[in-house]
Amino acid sequence: MAAASAVAERMSVPTLDASLDALVAVLVAAPDVKSVSDLAGKTIAIDDRYSESSISRVRTAMAAAGAPEVQLNKGQTTAINRLVNKDVPAAVVGLVSASAADSFPELARLRIFRVPLSPRSSNKQP
Numbered sequence: 001m002a003a004a005s006a007v008a009e010r011m012s013v014p015t016l017d018a019s020l021d022a023l024v025a026v027l028v029a030a031p032d033v034k035s036v037s038d039l040a041g042k043t044i045a046i047d048d049r050y051s052e053s054s055i056s057r058v059r060t061a062m063a064a065a066g067a068p069e070v071q072l073n074k075g076q077t078t079a080i081n082r083l084v085n086k087d088v089p090a091a092v093v094g095l096v097s098a099s100a101a102d103s104f105p106e107l108a109r110l111r112i113f114r115v116p117l118s119p120r121s122s123n124k125q126p
Contacts, residue, residue, distance in 0.1 A: 024114050024115065026104050026114060027044070028080065028112055029083075030086070035066065036066050037065070040069060042090070044071065044089070044090045045087070046072045047074070047092075061116060098114075
């Protein structure tokens with residue numbers, strides 16, 4: 001998981017609210033999560049470096065991807081660590097460009113979902 005955390009950190013970008021349309025949320029989930037819609041109504045971890053505007057856009061994108069009523073929760077512990085500790089079923093590990101999201105590595109025993117923050121991006125699923 002240290003490697004996953006390091007990859008997430010390298011791929012994460014500071015929130016660029018002005019260019020959110022071009023961003024994709026990289027969502028890492030537990031192995032029992034088969035699709036984004038499995039997260040409907042669940043609490044998902046997100047790092048506290050993201051603005052409320054970004055979080056709102058991620059919540060809207062998650063609903064559009066089939067997971068309405070997702071609660072995005074900031075915390076003192078990083079999002080990936082809360083997933084690893086099984087505190088949450090999934091974590092948003094970065095808001096990155098579509099090309100960076102496409103190159104995010106697959107992680108053993110975890111699922112990776114790419115959720116575009118705008119309908120112009122493609123929603124690539126594993």
